[in-house]
Amino acid sequence: MxxxxxxxxxxxxxxxxxxxxxxxxxxxxxxxxxxxxxxxxxxxxxxxxxxxxxxxxxxxxxxxxxxxxxxxxxxxxxxxxxxxxxxxGYYTGVGMELTLQQYGGTLYPTVVATFDGSPAKKAGIVPGDRIIAVNGESTAAKSIDYTVSLIKGVPGTKVFLTIDRDSAAAPFTVSLTRELIEVGTVVHRMLEDNIGYIGMPLFSMHSGKQVRNAVNALIKQGCVGIILDLRNNPGGYLEAGVQTAEIFVPHGKPILHICGRKENITIESEGNPVRIPLAVLINGESASAAEIVAGAIKDYGVGAIVGTNTFGKGTVQAVQELKTESDAAVKLTVAEYLSPKGTKINGVGVTPDYYVEDPEAQLEIAKLVVLSKAQGFEVSGIKTMMLDPLKGTAYINGLKVSGSGEPFLDKNVVMVPLRLLGSYLEGNLAWNNDSKIAVLECGYSKAVIQVGSKSVQVDSKTVPLPAPAKIVNGRVYVPLRLLSSFQGLFVNWDPVLRCAEVTKR
Structure with a gap:
């Protein structure tokens, strides 16, 4: 049925x-x-x-x-x-999402987003504002939960927030009246390159409608694609998960199959799906309704799944209030659900299309997937490398690379093991120990690298380097900028994350 x-x-x-x-x-x-x-x-x-x-x-x-x-x-x-x-989907407060960020060596609760129509939004509070005090009590180095407990209260009462804003000459205090807030379990914003971002940490009874509104708002703003972030989303209301999947799943197609002891039920999409480049972020804490959405999107190929395997909680619980004990209830597992193609999720989880372990790399690769789809590139032809020289880590297509040496920062120059570059480029690497010369061949390009020299020969061109190639712990290191000389390679440095991203097409 x-x-x-x-x-x-x-x-x-x-x-x-x-x-x-x-x-x-x-x-x-x-x-x-x-x-x-x-x-x-x-x-x-x-x-x-x-x-x-x-x-x-x-x-x-x-x-x-x-x-x-x-x-x-x-x-x-x-x-x-x-x-x-x-x-x-409701609580009493002022309607904003907070995170902890360091400023001047101290952690402060910092505004990530404000909910539409909330007291915080109406008061002009904006992302990046630091809440340095609540009702005169300092929030420096305090937990988010503690700060939130100070902000919440009885509807109609006042709360005073002292805000430190980068563009303001001095901290200032705003007075807000607490209200019953419809939880913005869904937040949305525009990222660089006009990529829309939608985050939802939970499926409340209103989340499906909120996601639809967020998608419409981002499309109206001119987004070229959307990233739906379901990381650390433990689930929630089944109907909200179905409504979210309907935004992307073709009309009339199954979203999931519910298999109970007495009957099997198929839930089909009744929505009008949007057609837009889509990436869905998942991890090991994505469960239940989050897995329903990710599984349906993956089965129909209407979006790319990026991250790590989900939790694997593929069962349905029914909650029945007891007639014989006032206000008590029993929550009972009544069914198992399968993806549209009949794929088992319970105990298995949803497997991503792009396995990426590092959380920062997950978002970067999701952006790359969406942007590539929007520009008409074949995503399968993309190869990415993420480098964190401060942590000494490297990821190729989301998989951590070890055994090739660690990238590091040398006087603001990102130095990369030549062997790692050779692995990423799938090229041939030769080394002459007597002359201390390395030759890296990739496709039609050939680079001749002399240790100690601040230039390399790439084909017929002499390319200057910001620092000389050097040997560290028996490995040859070269500046990352060398890759900009190879055709089809794009190198980008993120000054906020202090990470480098290399894209090969």
């Missing part, structure tokens, strides 16, 4: 991985009436047939534990409220 998620059943369906902790049974949870209701619910809905010995346990906690399922649990009234709050 084919249904929409909202028609799946009368139960509240959620896909949560890391948001809850196992509780101890609350008072009254083991009354005969509660035990009967829980037993009937499990017997009727659990994904697998349940042994009678499991149901004979004399407490709810023991029954749930005997199932051996990490995602099924009893929820006390307090935990049930926390669950509803965590995915409801």
């Amino acid at each position: 084919t249904y929409r998620a909202r028609k799946f059943s009368r139960l509240l369906i959620v896909l949560l991985t890391f948001l809850l902790v196992m509780s101890s049974t609350a008072l009254g949870a083991d009354s005969p009436a509660v035990l009967k209701e829980v037993r009937d619910f499990i017997k009727e809905n659990y994904i697998l047939p349940v042994n009678e010995n499991v149901l004979r346990q004399d407490t709810v906690e023991k029954i749930i534990k005997a199932l051996g399922d990490p995602h099924s649990e009893y929820l006390s009234p307090e935990e049930f409220r926390d669950l509803m709050d965590s995915t409801s």
Whole structure:
């Protein structure tokens, strides 16, 4: 059968991985009436047939534990409220996203984004603003959670934020009135080269609509492609995941298959998909609804998946409020879901198209994939190398390279092992120990490198170097700038990340 998620059943369906902790049974949870209701619910809905010995346990906690399922649990009234709050999409505050950034040797909570229509947005708070005090209390070196706890409060009350802004002559204080905020679980902004970025750390009940609005806003601003960041997204509402996938999956095509004990359900796209270059960022903390979206996009080839394997939480939980215990509930695994092509996700995860371990490199390669698609290049013909001379690390197509030597910074010049360059270029490297001359051949180009010289011979041209080639720990090192002399190679230095990116087409 084919249904929409909202028609799946009368139960509240959620896909949560890391948001809850196992509780101890609350008072009254083991009354005969509660035990009967829980037993009937499990017997009727659990994904697998349940042994009678499991149901004979004399407490709810023991029954749930005997199932051996990490995602099924009893929820006390307090935990049930926390669950509803965590995915409801609302909180009381001023509506902004913060991160910790260093300034003058001290970490300060710094604004990443403000939510549309929020008190923070209306007050003119902008990304990059440092919150140096809340109600007169310094936030220097304080955690984000602590600062957020100072900012949140009762709706209608005032909170005073002292802001340090680079363009302001001195710190200043703004007065904000706390409101019930619709959580901006979705944030969007325009990156360089008109690449749209959408970040969503959770699938709340409103996330699907928020993603659609973000996509429309970025397209209206003239973006050439979109990066959807699902890293560290543990899931949330199934319907929100379906709505997000519908933005990109062809109309009428399956988004996922839900396989229960009694019936199998296919959920199809009812949306009008956009056609735009797309990259989706994932990692080992992407789970549940995030995996549904990534799996569907991958199966239909409507976007490139960049990052590392996802968590592999491919089961569906139903949360039913108990009639016999006020405000308590049971969360129970009722089904497993598969990708549109029937690929198993539970315990396996979604495998990226571009395996990239380093978080900074993940975003850079996603940008490259989107931009290449927008410019009509074949992504398969691209080879990237990311170099971090401060950490001494190198990644080729997202895979960390070892054994070839480490890049380093020498008086603001990035020095790279010649062997690493040879590996990246897939060229031939020859070394004459007597003359201390290396020859690197790549395609139609040939570079002759003399150790100690501040120039190299590339084909018929003499190319000056910012520093001479040198031998360090038995390896020949050359300035990275040498690669700019090879046809089809593009070298870019990111002054913020202090990393170099090399692209070969």
